[in-house]
Amino acid sequence: xxxxxxxxxxxxxxxxxxxxxxxxxxxxxxxxxxxxxxxxxxxxxxxxxxxxxxxxxxxxxxxxxxxxxxxxxxxxxxxxxxxxxxxxxxxxxxxxxxxxxxxxxxxxxxxxxxxxxxxxxxxxxxxxxxxxxxxx
Amino acid sequence: xxxxxxxxxxxxxxxxxxxxxxxxxxxxxxxxxxxxxxxxxxxxxxxxxxxxxxxxxxxxxxxxxxxxxxxxxxxxxxxxxxxxxxxxxxxxxxxxxxxxxxxxxxxxxxxxxxxxxxxxxxxxxxxxxxxxxxxx
DNA sequence: CCTTGAACCTATAGCCACTAGAGGAATTAT
DNA sequence: ATAATTCCTCTAGTGGCTATAGGTTCAAGG
Numbered sequence: 001x002x003x004x005x006x007x008x009x010x011x012x013x014x015x016x017x018x019x020x021x022x023x024x025x026x027x028x029x030x031x032x033x034x035x036x037x038x039x040x041x042x043x044x045x046x047x048x049x050x051x052x053x054x055x056x057x058x059x060x061x062x063x064x065x066x067x068x069x070x071x072x073x074x075x076x077x078x079x080x081x082x083x084x085x086x087x088x089x090x091x092x093x094x095x096x097x098x099x100x101x102x103x104x105x106x107x108x109x110x111x112x113x114x115x116x117x118x119x120x121x122x123x124x125x126x127x128x129x130x131x132x133x134x135x136x
Numbered sequence: 137x138x139x140x141x142x143x144x145x146x147x148x149x150x151x152x153x154x155x156x157x158x159x160x161x162x163x164x165x166x167x168x169x170x171x172x173x174x175x176x177x178x179x180x181x182x183x184x185x186x187x188x189x190x191x192x193x194x195x196x197x198x199x200x201x202x203x204x205x206x207x208x209x210x211x212x213x214x215x216x217x218x219x220x221x222x223x224x225x226x227x228x229x230x231x232x233x234x235x236x237x238x239x240x241x242x243x244x245x246x247x248x249x250x251x252x253x254x255x256x257x258x259x260x261x262x263x264x265x266x267x268x269x270x271x272x
Numbered sequence: 273c274c275t276t277g278a279a280c281c282t283a284t285a286g287c288c289a290c291t292a293g294a295g296g297a298a299t300t301a302t
Numbered sequence: 303a304t305a306a307t308t309c310c311t312c313t314a315g316t317g318g319c320t321a322t323a324g325g326t327t328c329a330a331g332g
Contacts, residue, residue, distance in 0.1 A: 003328090005279060015280090016320060024318090035327045037280055050263050057238055057262070061318075071259045078256030082246055089242040096235045099228055102193055106225040110218055123207045123217055126193070127186050139299090141308060151309085152291060160289090171298040173309055197289070274332085281326065291316075298309065 002040040011048045018048065024061055026051055026068070059088060138176040147184045154184065160197055162187055162204070195224060 008015045021027050027047055030038045050071065054064045063084055070081050144151045157163050163183055166176045176184075186207065190200045199220050206217050245261045 003279075014320080017318080019282095020319060033280095033327080035280085037327065046263065054262050055318090057241065067259065067262060071263060078248065078259065081256055081259055082248065085242055085246040089239065089246060092235055092239050092242060096232060096239060099232045099235065103225065103228050103232060105193065106221055106228060110221040110225060123203065126190050126203060127182065127207060139308075140310095150291080153289085155311095156290065169298080169309095171309085173298065191289090276331090277329095279326105279328070282324095284322085286321075287319085288317100291314100293314085294312090296310080298307100300305100300307075302303100302305080 002045065004038045004040070007040045007045060007048060010045060011052050013048055013052050021048070021051060026061065026064060057088075058092065059084070063088065138181065140174045140176070143176045143181060143184060146181060147188050149184055149188050157184070157187060162197065162200060193224075194228065195220070199224065 002010070004015055004018055007013075008018060013021075018027070022029055027044065030040045030044055033039055047068070050068065051064055054067060059067065066084055067081060070078070138146070140151055140154055143149075144154060149157075154163070158165055163180065166174045166180055169175055183204070186204065187200055190203060195203065202220055203217060241261070248256050
């Protein structure tokens with residue numbers, strides 16, 4: 001039996017976040033001590049680790065609800081889990097593309113060696129989209 | 137003189153967002169028509185374009201306030217603008233790194249060809265961080 | 273057994289950068 | 303003149319937390 005603080009330390013999820021997940025229905029309300037404090041089992045620990053890990057990978061709370069309910073039904077085909085992962089992969093690749101364009105742009109404009117703002121490439125580029133090298 | 141709708145079309149910034157920027161002090165409150173509707177000048181247009189562009193590049197509202205006040209004082213050294221841009225570049229590069237690790241991970245786990253969830257790599261990987269190839 | 277201090281409880285509000293909706297007034301086109 | 307569209311303000315909601323206030327319970331030391 002873990003207290004919420006112990007659970008937090010073991011999973012790296014902050015205490016208010018754990019309570020938030022409970023409220024959002026991601027984790028079941030655990031048993032309570034006589035004094036009404038939450039007491040978690042190993043099950044709760046692994047479920048929270050699953051959530052933590054999924055959040056690290058950028059899945060939304062809604063996605064995770066889906067993934068969790070899948071993981072609870074091992075007999076079902078894993079098609080749905082793939083769909084969620086693949087869809088997420090697409091979104092991630094999009095974000096990477098955009099960020100790399102942005103990186104190029106920022107590198108370019110921060111090379112500026114002007115003395116005053118009037119000739120500064122940072123300001124100029126921000127003011128005039130036409131000066132950009134790439135679309136974003 | 138543009139109405140807020142025309143300004144929105146020209147800059148691609150949604151109407152409620154323009155009003156939000158006004159509230160946040162990013163743009164000055166414009167003149168009003170007799171019937172109390174906002175009327176913008178070319179100045180307002182270019183300022184909003186600047187903001188739009190900066191947001192596209194991922195600068196925060198606070199960053200943009202700084203950049204705007206710099207752009208308003210062309211005699212000042214552009215050191216500060218650089219600092220903002222360079223700092224932002226660092227953050228962008230960090231995000232890219234994380235996303236690329238994540239991409240690898242998602243590619244790996246979505247190759248799974250199991251029939252049921254019980255052997256599915258997606259679920260397994262999410263449940264057990266130890267199976268990951270990379271840190272994240 | 274009693275005290276102290278840490279950890280816990282609930283409930284509420286705040287963060288960012290918007291977005292949506294209600295209910296009404298002004299403008300524009302026909 | 304009327305109808306359609308755009309505009310106004312105000313309030314509340316989004317996601318995923320985080321912080322605060324004011325109180326209760328728990329575990330360890332004396």
